[in-house]
Amino acid sequence: MTILQTRKNWLWLFLMLVLLTNMMLYSTSFGHTIIPQESNGVVLGSLIDFIIIAPLVFMLAKKKFSIKLMIGLMAAGCVLARLIIPQTMLAPYSSFTAFGIAAEIIIVAFEMLVISSFILYLPKIIKSTRTSDMPLLFAFPQAVDQHIKRRPMLHVLCSELLMFYYALFSWRQQAPAGYTLHKKTSYIAFQFMMIHAIVIETLGIHWWLHSKYPIVSVILLALNIYSVLFFLADLQAMRLNPAQIRNGTLYVSLGLMKRAKIPLSQITQMTTNVSEEKLPKNIAQFIVKDFEAGKPSVILHCDKPVAITLPFGIEKHYHQIAIKVDDAPAFIEELKTGV
Incomplete structure (x- = not known):
């Protein structure tokens, strides 16, 4: 440390x-x-x-x-x-x-005014999102920034809307072509295990707690419902947003937790034979957490810092990005062709 x-x-x-x-x-x-x-x-x-x-x-x-x-x-x-x-x-x-x-x-009151402006511009934001050639996870936040001045409250609201969309309204969609990050891991099993644990905990504790501390029980119930929705949304966002290369840009995300768009022109070097499993903190990692530590398929070295977007619109910048995909040879080959 x-x-x-x-x-x-x-x-x-x-x-x-x-x-x-x-x-x-x-x-x-x-x-x-x-x-x-x-x-x-x-x-x-x-x-x-x-x-x-x-x-x-x-x-x-x-x-x-x-x-x-x-x-x-x-x-x-x-x-x-x-x-x-x-x-x-x-x-x-x-x-x-x-x-x-x-x-x-x-x-x-000022934040409510900002939210009101968001609602006013929502039809234009949706139209820009639908006409964009980027994946939805990237297109919607960009459309918000395009029509409304960037503010922290809008980033939080944008993250919450994406969460509710993926949790409730995305189940009929088919995953597009791309390079998945989760199929060879225990990610889906882990998500369902967490949802199962929350549901059991809610059923087992809520009624007992409600008779003694009703306000605490209601707050806990609301948090548990939100947690279930978040895990479902994260699972859907992971499934529907594989790594894709479009128009000279690599779009890669880790569910709702992390996303980045990397212009291929900024990639100066690719390291494919990575021996260490624990990477330094100055390398952004798009590696699905598994029961065993996984080695990245490739580490991209960029000449300019790339913005990595975290929940609630928080951004961090990295020169190196480690990515682990299920079909590493094909992914690396397409990257080399684009670079």
């Missing part, structure tokens, strides 16, 4: 400690015994933790720094403080939390 990764883990641990200690302070009998009768100083310290310390630690851990993000996190901290700290103790500082709630309402 690198020093940077260790530092990041410590930051996340510190953030969890800050939040948990404050929750224990106001939500447990032990916490109530150590709060002095004059609690203004304690409450002020908690507000500093929620509004200043926690946002700063979060940005340090994520390595993302912006005024907009800081304001959003501070507003969220005010809302969290209002939920955790008893109102009688929080009364002297109610103006702080009121400001945070107002800021949070403004942020949510």
Whole structure:
């Protein structure tokens, strides 16, 4: 583990400690015994933790720094403080939390405006998606970016719509020609095993939990339903999106978890005889996780960094991409022809 990764883990641990200690302070009998009768100083310290310390630690851990993000996190901290700290103790500082709630309402209203613009442009987005020569998994996000200014909320919404589409409306589609990544692995068996486990857990625990903690049971049920839909969608996205070479571009995806479009003109070298199974972290991997580690069929070396899109539109850039397909010789041969 690198020093940077260790530092990041410590930051996340510190953030969890800050939040948990404050929750224990106001939500447990032990916490109530150590709060002095004059609690203004304690409450002020908690507000500093929620509004200043926690946002700063979060940005340090994520390595993302912006005024907009800081304001959003501070507003969220005010809302969290209002939920955790008893109102009688929080009364002297109610103006702080009121400001945070107002800021949070403004942020949510702005995001709702963005979503409204997405709905307004949806017919054009669908038309652009249908006329595109790219696979749907790539065409839909590009159509969204084409018609609406790029915003994080839109990437999240785009990911969710793709998830619901593949989970509910793609079952009659036939897989196009291409190079599959999953047929010689236990991927499908693993997906169904996870779905089976979630269904059994839901049936076994939900009714018992509902009689004791109804709100928790409803939240757990919603999460379980979402999880089942996600596993089904990921399976369908994997099946319907094999690696394809179209118009001088390689389209490769790992279900809903990862995708990339790689112009063949950017490929400067291909390594086909890969001996090691554990690859360095600076290599993007399109290798289906199996019970045994698999060696990539080829590692592509690119002269420019290639954008790898993760869930919710998060992008990372790599110069090297490792790919494992079921029919490696044919895939490598077509790559060599295109390059």
